[in-house]
Amino acid sequence: MFALRDVQDLFREGLLGELSPALIDLVEDDGLDPRARLAVYRHHVLTTLTATLEAAFPVVCRLVDSRFFAYAADAFIRQILPAGPCLDEYGAAFPDFLATFEACRQLTYLPDVARLEWAIHRASQAPAGEPLDAAQLARVAPADMTRLRFVPNAGLAYLASPWPVDAIWRAHRDESQALPDLYAGSVRLEISPSAEGVRIRSLHRESFAFRDALARGNTLAEAVESVPYLDLTGAIRSILDDNIFDTFTMPTEEDA
Amino acid sequence: MIGPGVLPARAGIGLRSGHVSELLASRPPVPWLEVHPENYMGGGRAGASLEAVRLDYPVSLHGVGLSLGTAGALDRRHLGRLRTLVDRLDPCLVSEHLSWSTVGGAYLNHLLPVPYTEETLAVVAEHVDQVQEALARPILVENPSSYLRFRHSSIGEPQFLAELARRTGCGLLCDVNNIYVSAWNVGHDADAYLGALPAAAVAEIHLAGHAVNDADGRAILIDDHGSPVPPPVWALYRKALERFGAVPTLVEWDANLPELEVLLGEAQTADGILAEAAHRQGHVRAA
Numbered sequence: 001m002f003a004l005r006d007v008q009d010l011f012r013e014g015l016l017g018e019l020s021p022a023l024i025d026l027v028e029d030d031g032l033d034p035r036a037r038l039a040v041y042r043h044h045v046l047t048t049l050t051a052t053l054e055a056a057f058p059v060v061c062r063l064v065d066s067r068f069f070a071y072a073a074d075a076f077i078r079q080i081l082p083a084g085p086c087l088d089e090y091g092a093a094f095p096d097f098l099a100t101f102e103a104c105r106q107l108t109y110l111p112d113v114a115r116l117e118w119a120i121h122r123a124s125q126a127p128a129g130e131p132l133d134a135a136q137l138a139r140v141a142p143a144d145m146t147r148l149r150f151v152p153n154a155g156l157a158y159l160a161s162p163w164p165v166d167a168i169w170r171a172h173r174d175e176s177q178a179l180p181d182l183y184a185g186s187v188r189l190e191i192s193p194s195a196e197g198v199r200i201r202s203l204h205r206e207s208f209a210f211r212d213a214l215a216r217g218n219t220l221a222e223a224v225e226s227v228p229y230l231d232l233t234g235a236i237r238s239i240l241d242d243n244i245f246d247t248f249t250m251p252t253e254e255d256a
Numbered sequence: 257m258i259g260p261g262v263l264p265a266r267a268g269i270g271l272r273s274g275h276v277s278e279l280l281a282s283r284p285p286v287p288w289l290e291v292h293p294e295n296y297m298g299g300g301r302a303g304a305s306l307e308a309v310r311l312d313y314p315v316s317l318h319g320v321g322l323s324l325g326t327a328g329a330l331d332r333r334h335l336g337r338l339r340t341l342v343d344r345l346d347p348c349l350v351s352e353h354l355s356w357s358t359v360g361g362a363y364l365n366h367l368l369p370v371p372y373t374e375e376t377l378a379v380v381a382e383h384v385d386q387v388q389e390a391l392a393r394p395i396l397v398e399n400p401s402s403y404l405r406f407r408h409s410s411i412g413e414p415q416f417l418a419e420l421a422r423r424t425g426c427g428l429l430c431d432v433n434n435i436y437v438s439a440w441n442v443g444h445d446a447d448a449y450l451g452a453l454p455a456a457a458v459a460e461i462h463l464a465g466h467a468v469n470d471a472d473g474r475a476i477l478i479d480d481h482g483s484p485v486p487p488p489v490w491a492l493y494r495k496a497l498e499r500f501g502a503v504p505t506l507v508e509w510d511a512n513l514p515e516l517e518v519l520l521g522e523a524q525t526a527d528g529i530l531a532e533a534a535h536r537q538g539h540v541r542a543a
Contacts, residue, residue, distance in 0.1 A: 002408060004375055005327035008359040011368060026371075028405040030443060036471040037404040040478065045366050052365075081362035084334055085294045085321020125300045154300065193300075 002026060015042045016078045049077045049090070056091045056121045059172045060114050064104060072101055088125055092118060109163035109182065116165045119157035119191040120200070126155025126193040129243035137240075137248065146221035150214045150245040155193040158212040162186045166200055192244050206230050211239065263288050263314055263348045263460070263504040265534065267526035270318070270481075270508040275516045276305050284520055287527075288314040288348065290506050294321045297337040306345065316349040316460070316506070317342065318429075321363070324383045324397065325356035325370040335390050342391050349460060349504075351396035351429045352387070354380065354417065371406035372416045377423075384424040396459055397421075398429035401466075401479035402438040413444075414452035421457040428453060430500065431462035432493045433485070437477040446492055450499050458500040463493060463526060464508040482511030485522060490529070497533035505530055 002010075010023040019038055027034035050073040054061050061069040076097045082090040095114035104110055132150075140148065159165070164187055167180040188208035190201045203211070206227045213223035224232060239245055266287035271279065273295065289309060296306045309315065321334055342350060355367035370376045380397075388394055399417060411419070421428055430453060439446040465483030469476050485493075485507065493505075507522045 002371075003327070004325075004370065004373075004379060005359075007371060007406070008327050008356060008368075012359050012362065012364065015364060026406055026408070028407050028442075030405075032474050032476070033472055034404065036474075036476075040403040040469075040471070040476065041366055041368060045364050048365050082365060083361065083363065084331060085323075085357065085363050085365070086297050086334075086337075087294070087365065088298055125298055125302060127300050127304065 011041075014038060015045050016081075046074060046077060049082070049087075050074065052087045053077075053091050053094060056088075057094065057114055057117045059117055059169050060098070060110065062172045063110065063113065063168075064107070068104070072098065072104065075101065088121075091121070094118070109161075109165060109168060112159070112161040112163055112165045113168055115159055115161075116169055116189065116191070116200075119159060120169075120198050123155035123157065123191050123193045123198040126153060128193050128195045129153040129156075130246065131243055132240055132245050132247060134240050140250070144250065146219065146224075148220045148248045148250070149217060150220075150239070150248045152215040153192060153244055153246055155191075156215055156244050157191045158208065158215060159189045159191065160186065160208065160212075161189075165189070166202065190244070192242075207235065207238070210235050211244065214239070214245070263316060265502040265504055265530060267505045267507060267523040267530055268314075268316075269519050269523050270506060270510070271309065272510065272513055273302070274513045275519070276302075276309070278516050280305065280308055282516075283312060284516070286313070286520055286523060288316065288504065288506075290316040290318045290508075293317045293319050293338055293341050297341060303344075310345050310347075314348045315345060316351065316504075317345070317347045318398075318506075319350070319352045320367065321357065322352045322383070322387060323356045323358040323363075324352055324380050324387070325354065325368075325376060326358050326383075327356075327379060328359070330383050330386055331358060335387065338387075339390050342393075349396060350391060350393065351398055351460065353398045353400055354413075354420070355400045367400055369400060369402055369404060369406070372409040372411040372413060374410070377411065377416060377419060381420055381423045384420065384426050388424065388426065394426055396427040396429040398431050398462065399434050399453075400438070401431070401434040402442050403476065405442045412452065413438075414449050418452065418454045418457070421454055426457075427459040428457045429460045429462060430458045430496060431464075432496050433462065433464040433466055433489050434479060436489050436492055437466050437479045440475075440477045447495065450492070450496055453499075455500050458503060461493065461496055461500070461503055461505040462508055463489060463505060463522075465489075480511045481508045484518075485525075490525075493526070494529060494533070497530065501537060502530050502534040 014023045019035055024034045050070050053073045076094055080093050095111045098114050099111035164180055164184040166187055166189055171180055188203045190203050192199050209227045210223050210230055213226050264287045268288035269286055271289040271291050296303050353367045357364050417428055435446050435449050463485045464481040465485055467478040467480045469478050505526050509519050
């Protein structure tokens with residue numbers, strides 16, 4: 001008799017690939033082919049996960065049409081399954097997958113459009129940012145300032161692309177606008193949750209580098225180092241105004 | 257055992273994201289609501305909406321992701337997130353499914369079938385114990401919709417559920433549509449199934465619609481929650497109420513989500529049948 005774990009391993013293999021004779025043999029054959037019975041489960045797993053990806057990447061789906069999207073999603077699902085049952089968290093690896101998916105290699109902007117959609121998807125679920133405590137920040141001793149680290153809002157993301165992905169996304173979000181000039185130049189975008197929904201802002205090179213470095217967990221000194229010509233006072237004031245960081249952490253003894 | 261007074265013995269609806277805004281704006285007089293906790297574990301805006309809903313309605317959490325029948329360990333992170341949500345919402349009930357969906361750290365997004373063996377019973381009972389300990393409350397376990405039977409199953413499904421309830425103290429969630437769908441698909445007797453469930457353990461009933469698909473020229477019923485409750489399921493529901501008494505009932509609708517009003521209408525139909533059953537039982541008790 002098969003142990004439960006063996007049954008589940010066979011089931012997983014069968015749902016994502018070929019049905020093995022061992023799996024077929026486990027299923028009662030009462031006149032309806034066990035393969036038809038197992039196909040019900042396979043169909044559900046693949047269609048619901050494809051629908052999950054479509055919901056997270058609607059513009060990518062429009063750009064490639066739904067049949068091609070389903071084809072790409074099918075290949076992705078068979079490679080990378082959700083790590084857990086919260087399906088809003090499934091799809092983070094889809095943009096990188098598209099970058100390596102031979103069948104859409106000529107759509108060079110597609111992975112970055114997908115990265116933008118994933119950032120929008122995550123920001124749309126996160127709570128809008130609360131103001132960082134400026135008074136508490138003002139009390140930090142000058143000697144400690146350079147070693148501060150800022151904690152980004154859930155849903156904050158930075159995306160640099162050689163393609164005008166924000167214009168592509170806006171043009172296809174409601175299918176009413178023509179495709180923008182693909183060679184309009186690179187963009188540096190900040191995606192964050194806001195009270196109205198999701199805010200997508202185009203940033204200058206310095207501001208993008210500074211904020212991106214802070215969001216990645218670098219200290220203030222490290223972030224400044226990556227941007228030599230930065231107006232530091234203005235840059236700090238603007239991150240306070242934009243509510244993109246929830247709080248900051250003080251340096252510890254180990255940092256000193 | 258979860259007392260029947262925790263949730264009203266009335267008919268509620270499964271609340272889906274497409275209806276949340278309308279429900280919060282119109283506050284219809286539906287007796288209670290059920291949600292899938294997996295849709296609210298990230299906190300954020302969805303979590304805030306659910307907290308607003310909870311202020312005005314009794315809420316039940318109906319999980320789809322614990323994978324009670326998985327051969328390995330439970331996903332401790334997921335259980336921790338469920339506990340956080342339970343602490344935040346204080347739901348009237350918490351329920352899960354007799355199924356598995358996780359193997360080797362991968363989630364297959366389906367309520368997959370388990371063979372009904374002594375090994376599976378021990379695995380599921382241990383997992384139910386762990387969940388009940390973590391949540392500090394009993395849970396309900398729902399009968400699955402089946403599309404196949406394992407040849408090496410040695411225990412009947414309702415007998416398996418009865419023994420699970422006896423060993424762990426969990427309650428049962430009797431999904432009447434699932435009984436109907438499974439009876440058609442794998443050839444068991446729906447009335448006998450109802451008769452084999454331990455009546456005292458059944459603390460909630462689910463109702464839903466199903467699709468009829470073709471599989472190699474033979475009809476197979478798919479539990480897609482995508483249409484009104486069909487007449488044979490209403491008929492089986494009446495029998496379930498005769499057996500279990502007037503227990504809280506929920507109408508689920510997931511695919512092809514209709515207007516909220518349509519779903520509320522289905523719940524009102526169930527409510528009427530529940531009221532008749534309660535009335536009849538009152539007469540029986542008085543006699």
